Amino acid sequence: MADIFYPLQWIADKLTYEVFGIAPTTHLAASVNFIIYDVLKIFVLLSVMIFAISYLRTYITPEKTRKVLGGKKGLRYHLIASLIGTVSPFCSCSSVPLFIGFVEAGVPLGVTFSFLITSPLVNEAAVAVLWATLGLKATVIYVVSGIVLGVFGGYMIGFLKLERYVEEFVYKIKVGKQASEQEKMTVKERARTAFEGVKDIVGRVWIYVIIGVSIGGIFHGYAPEGILEKYAGKDNLLAVPFAVLIGVPLYSNVMGMIPIMESLIGKGLPIGTSLAFLMSVTAVSLPEMVILKKVLKKELIAIFVSIVALSIIFTGYMFNILL
Amino acid sequence: MKIEILGTGCAKCKKTKEAIEKVLAETGKKAEVVKVENIETILNYGVMVTPAVVVDGEVKLAGKVPDEKEIRKWVE
Numbered sequence: 001m002a003d004i005f006y007p008l009q010w011i012a013d014k015l016t017y018e019v020f021g022i023a024p025t026t027h028l029a030a031s032v033n034f035i036i037y038d039v040l041k042i043f044v045l046l047s048v049m050i051f052a053i054s055y056l057r058t059y060i061t062p063e064k065t066r067k068v069l070g071g072k073k074g075l076r077y078h079l080i081a082s083l084i085g086t087v088s089p090f091c092s093c094s095s096v097p098l099f100i101g102f103v104e105a106g107v108p109l110g111v112t113f114s115f116l117i118t119s120p121l122v123n124e125a126a127v128a129v130l131w132a133t134l135g136l137k138a139t140v141i142y143v144v145s146g147i148v149l150g151v152f153g154g155y156m157i158g159f160l161k162l163e164r165y166v167e168e169f170v171y172k173i174k175v176g177k178q179a180s181e182q183e184k185m186t187v188k189e190r191a192r193t194a195f196e197g198v199k200d201i202v203g204r205v206w207i208y209v210i211i212g213v214s215i216g217g218i219f220h221g222y223a224p225e226g227i228l229e230k231y232a233g234k235d236n237l238l239a240v241p242f243a244v245l246i247g248v249p250l251y252s253n254v255m256g257m258i259p260i261m262e263s264l265i266g267k268g269l270p271i272g273t274s275l276a277f278l279m280s281v282t283a284v285s286l287p288e289m290v291i292l293k294k295v296l297k298k299e300l301i302a303i304f305v306s307i308v309a310l311s312i313i314f315t316g317y318m319f320n321i322l323l
Numbered sequence: 324m325k326i327e328i329l330g331t332g333c334a335k336c337k338k339t340k341e342a343i344e345k346v347l348a349e350t351g352k353k354a355e356v357v358k359v360e361n362i363e364t365i366l367n368y369g370v371m372v373t374p375a376v377v378v379d380g381e382v383k384l385a386g387k388v389p390d391e392k393e394i395r396k397w398v399e
Contacts, residue, residue: 062371093333094372094386096362101371173362176369196387291331294362 005041012037031221038213038259041132043206047198049128053087054197058190060088062098065115066105075155078114081107082150085118086143096294104175109166110158117308118150121283125201129209129255130278133216133262134271142275145315149283153307157300165300205255212256216263229268239273240316244309247280254281271323276316284308324354324398325380329365330373338388339374346394354398 003009016022016033023029065084069077095116102112122143131139185193232239250257261274284305292301326343330336340358347354359365359377368377372386378397383389 063369066371093331093336096331097365097371097373100362100366104366173366175371176367193387196390200388 005037005044008040008044009037011040027221029221031217034220034263035213035217038133038217038262039210042129042209042213042259043202045128045132046125046202046205046209049124049131050198050201051194053124054194055190056087057197058185058193060084062101066101066107069102069105069107069111069115071106071108072111073108073158075151077108077111078151078154078158079147081111081114081154082118082147085115085150086122086147087124088119093291095288095291099292099295100170100173101175103166103170104173108158109163110154110156112154113157113304114150114154117153117283118146120285120288121149121279122146123282125205126254126258126278126282129258133259134265134274138271138275141319142278145275145319146279146283149279149308149311149315152311153304156307157304160303162300162303165297165303167295167297170295208254208256209259212259215256216259216261219260219263220266223263223267225266226268228264232269232273234270234272234320237317239270240276240320241313243273243277243316244280244312247277248284248309249286250281254278257281270320272316272319272321275319276312279312279315280309283312324352324378326354326356326397327359327377328356329359329368329370329375329377329385331360331362331365333373335388336374339376342389342391343376343394346391346398350395350398352398 012033015036016029017024020032022032065088068084069081099112099116102115103109127139127143130142232243258278261269261278265271265274289301289305292304296304328336328340328343330339336358340356343356346352347356365373365375368375368382370382370385374388375385376383376389376397383397384393
């Protein structure tokens with residue numbers, strides 16, 4: 001297959017061997033080349049992906065979503081909620097008003113959770129960085145698992161009929177009629193919004209990307225091959241749950257985490273274990289839980305976290321076996 | 324004029340407030356700038372994604388930090 005990123009590799013090679021004059025066979029060359037290539041590739045993919053998704057997102061508003069999902073039961077609507085969740089990330093402080101807005105529109109609790117689980121899990125920036133580092137196949141696996149996880153997790157929560165664990169006040173709030181009109185945007189306006197999305201997200205994550213790639217690069221150049229196979233290989237059954245456990249409190253650094261995972265995979269960390277770790281970093285984040293605590297009783301939060309964590313562990317094992 | 328900034332207090336909400344105050348200072352317009360963190364009030368305006376800006380009771384924008392051009396349009 002033709003490598004569309006070949007020009008970036010060419011630039012990385014030129015810079016490493018000619019501009020910096022590092023001998024190609026050294027550890028330093030391996031690290032530097034890896035860092036330049038990865039940073040370039042990540043920023044290219046990041047910009048393209050965020051632009052595309054931000055553009056698409058101008059068509060999807062919470063009001064429309066409420067209308068589509070209101071009062072609908074059944075697996076199909078879990079899937080739709082999950083799919084909407086993949087393209088519409090919300091900043092964590094919007095999760096509470098969104099949650100109330102959904103419940104008020106009669107969206108079943110389980111369907112709301114399908115949205116809430118997938119939305120942070122599959123976000124365009126994480127997908128772009130993943131694509132740049134682990135390749136298209138791992139990215140597709142990640143996105144599909146994220147959607148399946150959202151559908152399954154939300155379905156379980158709906159199945160268990162946990163409505164009583166939602167704080168009473170949520171059911172009493174009435175959502176007002178007024179909301180900003182964003183319906184009739186021109187192509188130019190949509191493109192502008194998409195461009196602002198790129199500026200905003202790249203502006204926030206670039207530092208994590210560079211730090212992550214640098215750590216990954218050093219690892220790539222200097223750590224011996226196969227070092228992780230011994231401790232965290234497929235035959236170590238504790239590795240997956242352990243990866244999920246350390247993944248939970250790490251939310252803000254996920255953009256930096258991914259390039260580090262890339263180099264760890266290069267050194268023998270199984271893909272399933274790595275994906276489980278990344279999923280736990282994005283899906284079950286501590287700050288998010290603290291915010292949801294305002295509308296959910298602790299029992300429901302505990303069930304939510306357990307269902308998601310267990311499904312992630314299962315997904316990790318599954319990919320370790322399959323890949 | 325009364326400008327309300329709706330948001331539970333994330334970085335984007337703070338940025339929105341700063342941007343509005345900057346434009347007010349530059350244009351010399353007077354306005355009462357209030358930060359609204361109460362969820363019920365936010366939802367009463369029909370807003371589900373924050374930050375949002377309400378000028379004299381009318382929702383002007385939701386879900387992103389406004390740019391200076393937009394803010395100028397509202398205050399002038």
